[in-house]
Amino acid sequence: MPRLARDLAAILSSPELDGWNFGEESGHLDAKRLTRLVTSPEYRQIFRRERYQPKSNCLVTFLMDNTGSMKTHIASIATLMEIMCRALEQAGASTEVLGFTTRGWQGGKIYKQWQRRGKPENPGRLTELEHIIYKDADTPIKRARLDMAAMLKPSLFREGIDGEALLWAADRMTARSEERRILIVLSDGCPMETATNQNNPEDYLDNHLQQVAGMLETRGDIELYALGFGLDLSTYYRHSLALELPERLENGVFKEILQMIAKYGRRSR
Numbered sequence: 001m002p003r004l005a006r007d008l009a010a011i012l013s014s015p016e017l018d019g020w021n022f023g024e025e026s027g028h029l030d031a032k033r034l035t036r037l038v039t040s041p042e043y044r045q046i047f048r049r050e051r052y053q054p055k056s057n058c059l060v061t062f063l064m065d066n067t068g069s070m071k072t073h074i075a076s077i078a079t080l081m082e083i084m085c086r087a088l089e090q091a092g093a094s095t096e097v098l099g100f101t102t103r104g105w106q107g108g109k110i111y112k113q114w115q116r117r118g119k120p121e122n123p124g125r126l127t128e129l130e131h132i133i134y135k136d137a138d139t140p141i142k143r144a145r146l147d148m149a150a151m152l153k154p155s156l157f158r159e160g161i162d163g164e165a166l167l168w169a170a171d172r173m174t175a176r177s178e179e180r181r182i183l184i185v186l187s188d189g190c191p192m193e194t195a196t197n198q199n200n201p202e203d204y205l206d207n208h209l210q211q212v213a214g215m216l217e218t219r220g221d222i223e224l225y226a227l228g229f230g231l232d233l234s235t236y237y238r239h240s241l242a243l244e245l246p247e248r249l250e251n252g253v254f255k256e257i258l259q260m261i262a263k264y265g266r267r268s269r
Contacts, residue, residue: 001083001086001087001090002090004083004087004254004258005086005087005088005090005091006091007258008056008087008088008090008091008093008258009056009090009091009092011258011261011262011265012056012058012060012088012091012092012093012180012182012261013056013091013092021048021049021050022048023045023048024045024047024048024049025044025045025047026047026049027047027048027049027050028047028048028049029046029047029048030046030047030048033045033046056091056092056093057178057179057180058092058093058094058178058179058180058181058182059093059094059095059096059137059173059176059178059180059181059182060084060088060093060094060095060096060182060184061095061096061097061098061137061169061172061173061181061182061183061184062081062084062085062095062096062097062098062184062186063098063099063100063165063166063169063183063184063185063186064077064081064097064098064099064100064134064151064186064187065099065100065160065162065185065186065187065188065189066099066100066101066130066132066151066156066157066158066160067101067157067158067159067160067187067188067189067192068157068158068159069188069189070157070187070188070229071154071157072188073188073229073230073245074151074152074157075152076245076246076249077151077186077229077245078148078149078151078152079249080245080249080253081097081134081148081151082141082145082148083249083254084254084257085097085135085141085144086141089140089141094137094138094176094178095135095137095141096133096135096136096137096172096173097133097134097135097144097148097151098131098132098133098134098165098168098169098172099131099132099134099151099156100129100130100131100132100160100161100162100164100165100168101130101132101156101157101158101159101160102127102128102129102130102158102159102160102161102193103127103128103129103130103158104127104128104158105158105159105194106127106159106193106194106195107126107127107193107194107195107196108127108128109128110125110126110127110128111126111127111195114126114199119199122200122201123199123200124196124200125161125164125193125196126193126195126196126199127159127161127193127195127196129161129164129165130156130158131165131168132150132151132156133147134147134148134150134151135147135148137176159192159193159194160187160191160192160193161191161193161196161205162185162187162190162191162205162209162236163191163205163208163209163211163212163213164208164212166183166185166209166212166213166216167212169183170183170216170222173222174221174222180223181221181222181223182222182223182225182261182265183216183222183223183224183225184225184226184227184257185224185225185226185227185233185237186226186227186229187226187227187228187229187231187233188228188229188230188231189231190205190206190209190235190236191205191206191208191209192205193205206235206236209236210235210236213236213237213238217237217238223239223261223264223265224237224238224239225237225239225240225241225260225261225264226239226240226241227240227241227243227257228240228241228242228243229243229244229245230242230244239260239264241256241257241260243256
């Protein structure tokens with residue numbers, strides 16, 4: 001954990017003004033020390049220089065796909081989330097853990113309302129969304145453990161509308177004051193909601209996710225990454241990583257994630 005925190009701090013930190021160093025031999029003249037020249041003409045420590053310290057003014061949000069197939073990976077993902085959040089906090093960053101699913105299978109109230117209206121063409125989304133806050137950015141990981149444990153509940157895993165979840169997570173991030181914002185999506189498949197897919201043009205949800213991800217990547221105020229579990233998510237996200245999670249997490253998993261952020265992050269662009 002300490003090494004992971006140090007590596008994260010190196011990637012996420014940027015220098016910020018943290019005061020002044022006095023008694024320097026070059027820099028800005030320090031008026032308070034000029035009088036020393038009268039009694040000591042050879043005195044040279046009459047300058048001051050800005051002092052910068054590395055600080056992680058950064059928010060990292062993890063957005064987890066809570067569709068049914070993710071139950072296969074959830075135990076390893078829950079461990080991954082806790083370790084990453086703890087290390088990020090030690091590195092000085094804020095963290096948020098979110099999830100997305102639907103309130104039922106194959107539509108719900110919206111679907112029934114659409115049926116009663118005579119099933120007009122191109123209805124759009126036909127299910128109710130369920131967006132979950134497992135940990136908000138102001139709650140330390142130690143106080144969020146019970147809420148984080150809820151991600152293991154089997155009843156949460158249904159279907160998923162990825163594009164709208166991405167917009168929701170991004171809106172939460174832009175309302176925050178952190179200078180650097182990193183959004184990491186965790187998923188093992190394409191968007192899937194049966195009622196919506198069956199009653200809209202082909203690839204309706206896929207196209208919407210691609211549009212939203214492309215918009216955020218072009219906008220540039222949020223760094224967008226994706227972790228695909230057993231799946232390559234490069235169809236949707238410019239910067240993605242396909243992972244095979246072992247039952248016992250190894251250092252190599254965290255190394256791959258850090259390498260992705262270091263390679264494509266703000267400081268390397």
